[in-house]
Amino acid sequence: MSPDLNVVGNSVGRSDGIGHVTGRTRYTADRSFPGMLHLKMVRSPLHHARIRGIDLSAAERVPGFVRALTARDVPHNCYTILGLIGVEPEEEFVLAEDRVRFKGEAIVAIVAETEAAALEAVSKVQLDLEELPAVFDVEEALEPGAPIVTHWGNNTFMFEGHPCRRVRLGDVEQAFQQADYIVEGVYNTSPIEHAPLETTGCIAVPEANGRYTVYTNTQALYFSLDNTAIILQVPGSQLHFVGGTVGGGFGGKVDVIVEPIATLAAMKTNRPVRYTYSRAEEMQVSSTRSAWRIYVKDGVTRDGHIIARKVTSYADSGAYSRQTPYALTKHAANAAGPYAIPNVAIDAYCVYTNRQPTSAMRGFGVTMASFALEVQMDKIAEKVGADPWTIRFINAYHDGDMKPHRKLVEDATLIETMQAAATRVGHELPDVFRSMTSAPRDAGHDGGRS
Amino acid sequence: MASTIVAFELGGREVEVMVKPMTTLQSALRDQLGFTATKEGCRQGGCGSCTVLVNDEPMLSCLLPVEDVAGQRVTTLESLTPTQGLHPLQQAFLDANAFQCGYCTPGMTMLAQALLDHNPAPDRGDITQALTGNICRCTGYGPIVRAIEVAAQAMHAGEEGQPR
Numbered sequence: 001m002s003p004d005l006n007v008v009g010n011s012v013g014r015s016d017g018i019g020h021v022t023g024r025t026r027y028t029a030d031r032s033f034p035g036m037l038h039l040k041m042v043r044s045p046l047h048h049a050r051i052r053g054i055d056l057s058a059a060e061r062v063p064g065f066v067r068a069l070t071a072r073d074v075p076h077n078c079y080t081i082l083g084l085i086g087v088e089p090e091e092e093f094v095l096a097e098d099r100v101r102f103k104g105e106a107i108v109a110i111v112a113e114t115e116a117a118a119l120e121a122v123s124k125v126q127l128d129l130e131e132l133p134a135v136f137d138v139e140e141a142l143e144p145g146a147p148i149v150t151h152w153g154n155n156t157f158m159f160e161g162h163p164c165r166r167v168r169l170g171d172v173e174q175a176f177q178q179a180d181y182i183v184e185g186v187y188n189t190s191p192i193e194h195a196p197l198e199t200t201g202c203i204a205v206p207e208a209n210g211r212y213t214v215y216t217n218t219q220a221l222y223f224s225l226d227n228t229a230i231i232l233q234v235p236g237s238q239l240h241f242v243g244g245t246v247g248g249g250f251g252g253k254v255d256v257i258v259e260p261i262a263t264l265a266a267m268k269t270n271r272p273v274r275y276t277y278s279r280a281e282e283m284q285v286s287s288t289r290s291a292w293r294i295y296v297k298d299g300v301t302r303d304g305h306i307i308a309r310k311v312t313s314y315a316d317s318g319a320y321s322r323q324t325p326y327a328l329t330k331h332a333a334n335a336a337g338p339y340a341i342p343n344v345a346i347d348a349y350c351v352y353t354n355r356q357p358t359s360a361m362r363g364f365g366v367t368m369a370s371f372a373l374e375v376q377m378d379k380i381a382e383k384v385g386a387d388p389w390t391i392r393f394i395n396a397y398h399d400g401d402m403k404p405h406r407k408l409v410e411d412a413t414l415i416e417t418m419q420a421a422a423t424r425v426g427h428e429l430p431d432v433f434r435s436m437t438s439a440p441r442d443a444g445h446d447g448g449r450s
Numbered sequence: 451m452a453s454t455i456v457a458f459e460l461g462g463r464e465v466e467v468m469v470k471p472m473t474t475l476q477s478a479l480r481d482q483l484g485f486t487a488t489k490e491g492c493r494q495g496g497c498g499s500c501t502v503l504v505n506d507e508p509m510l511s512c513l514l515p516v517e518d519v520a521g522q523r524v525t526t527l528e529s530l531t532p533t534q535g536l537h538p539l540q541q542a543f544l545d546a547n548a549f550q551c552g553y554c555t556p557g558m559t560m561l562a563q564a565l566l567d568h569n570p571a572p573d574r575g576d577i578t579q580a581l582t583g584n585i586c587r588c589t590g591y592g593p594i595v596r597a598i599e600v601a602a603q604a605m606h607a608g609e610e611g612q613p614r
Contacts, residue, residue: 013544020552021540023487023527027553030486197491197499197553197587247489247553248587279492 016245027247028201028217033272036203037066039265040118040275042108042125043285044100047136047354048147051098053128054108062124064117066269069109071095074264075233081256081322084226091150092320092357094231094260100129101149101319102356104285111265111273134354138293138314141353149319149352157317157325157350165332165350169404170343172299175308179299183380186295187372191288191316194361198247200286201276202258204266212263213240219253227256228263239263251360255287255322287359290324291316294335294372299343304384304391308343311335311372315365317350318357325350327365333405334366337373338414339395344404392418393433400440412438458519460485461529469516476500476511479526487527487556491585498584501557502526508564510583527556530563538608539563542601543594550588557584562598570606574599 019025056068071077074094080087096107108125112118133147140146141155149155156163176182202216218224221243229236246253262275277286292315299308313331317324332348377395381388393415401409415438422429457466460483467478476493479485479502491499493512500511503525530537536544539559549555558581565572565580572580577595586594 014547016552017544017547017549018536020549020555021536021543021559022531023556025552026486027489029490030480032481032484195587197497197551197585198489199491246551248551250587279494279496 025245027198027245028203028215029198029274029276031203031215033203033205036272036274037111037113037265037269038115038118038275039109039111039262039273040115040122041106041281042110042122042127043281044096044103044105044107044129045127046100046129046131046134047103048132048134048149049100049129050132051096051100051107051127052130055126055128056108058124058126059110059121062112062117062121064113065121066111066113066271067265068121068125069095069111069261069265069268070107071097073268074231074261076231079227079231081223081227082326083230084223087321087325089152091152092322099132102354104281104356105319106261109261109265109275111269136353136355138291138316138349138351138353141351142314142349147354149354155352157321157328157352159325159328159350163349165328165346165348167332167335167344167346167404169341169345169402169406170308172308172310172343172345175343176297176299176310179307180302181300181380181383183298183300183376183383184296185372185376185379186293187368187375188294189292189368189371191291191355191358192361193283193286193288194248194250194252195283196246196248196250196252199277199279199282200253200258201274202262203272203274204259204263205272206266206270207240211238211240212266213242214259214263215242216259217246217249217253218243218256218259219246219249219251220256223254224256224259228260231256231260232264232267251289251362251364252286254360255357257286285356287318287322287357289361289364290318290327290358290368291355292368292372294368296372296376298376298380300380300384302384304380304386304394306339306341306380306395309336309339309341310344311346311348311369313346313348313369314351315349315368316353316355316358318353318355320357321350321352322357322359323364324358327360329365331365331369333403333407335369335373336404337369337377338397338412339392340397340401341395341404346404389418389422389427389429389433393436396436396438398438398441400442414438454517456516456520458516458521459523461525467516471515471517473516474512475502475504475509475514475516475519475524478516479511479524485526485528489553489556491553491557496585497554497557498561499554499557501560501584503560503564506564506567508561525560525563527559530559538604539566539598539601542597542604546593546597546600548590548593548597550590554584554586554588558586558594562601565598566602566605570609571602572598 489499491497
């Protein structure tokens with residue numbers, strides 16, 4: 001660290017670099033405490049089931065067993081991660097109550113003297129489950145008679161009383177009538193697991209002053225602290241979260257999953273408790289990027305101008321919404337792409353299914369829109385017989401254009417980015433595109449529309 | 451089952467651990483000896499983050515019963531680090547920013563050391579071939595390969611410059 005703060009324009013070494021190359025960086029699981037207990041989770045073997053009973057008697061007889069935690073032990077068991085920013089309703093259960101909604105859902109936490117004892121006790125818990133029909137496809141989940149995943153009676157997150165996030169500009173149906181071509185596409189993407197090299201985990205340590213220090217590899221330290229305080233119904237001042245060293249995150253460590261239950265276990269036992277995911281849990285239980293299905297219908301003129309775009313998107317949220325409603329809002333704001341289109345209609349659904357919950361991952365919501373729309377742009381180019389560069393330059397938005405969600409475009413750089421890309425790949429652009437800028441259209445640059 | 455005492459050489463000193471059967475070298479290093487530079491990524495031999503050297507050969511310590519290293523010579527990143535400054539591989543990784551989160555770095559470094567022990571002047575193909583079992587999820591393979599190339603040159607130059 002340069003003591004005179006004279007760093008602008010200079011290359012500054014990373015403060016954690018020496019720790020990384022010498023192996024002295026302390027990741028969460030590198031810490032250990034005297035008397036530390038290990039927490040392992042009993043998980044649902046079924047995608048959707050009613051819980052009729054839980055028999056802990058055999059687990060309790062395992063040498064090293066310390067205690068079990070069920071939903072009844074959690075002071076505020078039903079929560080929503082985004083509740084901190086006003087998102088409702090509360091819908092995820094720290095530990096399952098009467099029903100499990102995805103394979104791998106947490107039901108009973110087992111705390112034991114060693115990891116091996118915890119795993120042994122987990123294997124001895126007897127679950128009495130009544131399997132229920134499950135749904136795994138976003139559109140099947142919206143059909144009448146589909147199994148209902150949520151506790152409020154339908155399978156969509158409700159955006160201010162609507163089953164989808166809606167954006168409207170102009171009149172797409174009328175513009176489709178005036179279009180020379182209609183170009184349609186449906187785009188599917190798969191869920192993607194972040195697979196950080198360090199699995200999700202934390203260690204909660206009771207302190208002599210009544211506080212709890214929680215060492216965690218979360219990407220969202222204060223989000224985790226605040227949600228833990230809500231779930232455990234304790235003042236935030238009783239919790240001290242220590243983080244900042246994350247062995248790979250990519251969005252996969254922003255959910256608040258391990259800290260509340262580990263801290264509860266530390267409170268109940270008055271001992272340090274470690275709860276880290278196995279690799280299998282990281283892959284099969286932790287949030288993934290959502291799978292998406294995106295329908296795009298464009299009305300296009302003979303010369304390649306897009307005059308109407310209708311997008312209907314379905315994000316598979318899995319059994320709980322976590323950060324996905326936020327992704328839908330970002331998606332809806334970006335689902336017309338970086339293009340000036342006068343008539344736009346967007347319906348973006350956050351759909352619940354019986355798959356593992358999905359959440360944040362690098363540009364979530366927007367990345368999938370870009371994938372669908374840029375393939376769609378190439379389809380339009382093919383349909384009108386134009387170069388794919390041309391289609392993008394003539395439709396590119398400029399500063400001062402109105403985006404479909406009623407925000408004026410500021411700091412547009414699509415045109416300049418495409419120019420730089422063309423230079424890099426050695427593609428020769430016609431003068432009209434080489435000289436184009438993203439400046440407002442009334443500043444003398446008409447974007448090639450005349 | 452009863453525990454047994456296993457003695458081996460770790461970074462030039464004799465150590466003894468008392469272990470139940472099938473305890474891994476990874477667990478003995480991390481949980482008993484406090485040598486946590488050796489990481490746990492998967493504990494199933496799939497990621498390379500626990501790579502250590504046993505008699506100078508790279509091994510996945512998560513799959514290795516500690517009994518198997520009885521009397522053997524184990525080297526981890528802790529003992530690769532010199533008393534002052536950095537080993538040429540560490541310096542090259544630092545200079546090349548050959549890490550983002552850093553979690554794969556110890557395993558990558560130990561593997562690179564084994565590679566350079568066998569082949570002091572590897573070409574790019576030799577390096578990428580050697581790294582195939584080690585995962586970096588931050589997608590930093592380019593800088594890692596370059597760092598190993600630089601370190602190989604530095605170590606080679608260092609050897610030539612010293613009287614034998």
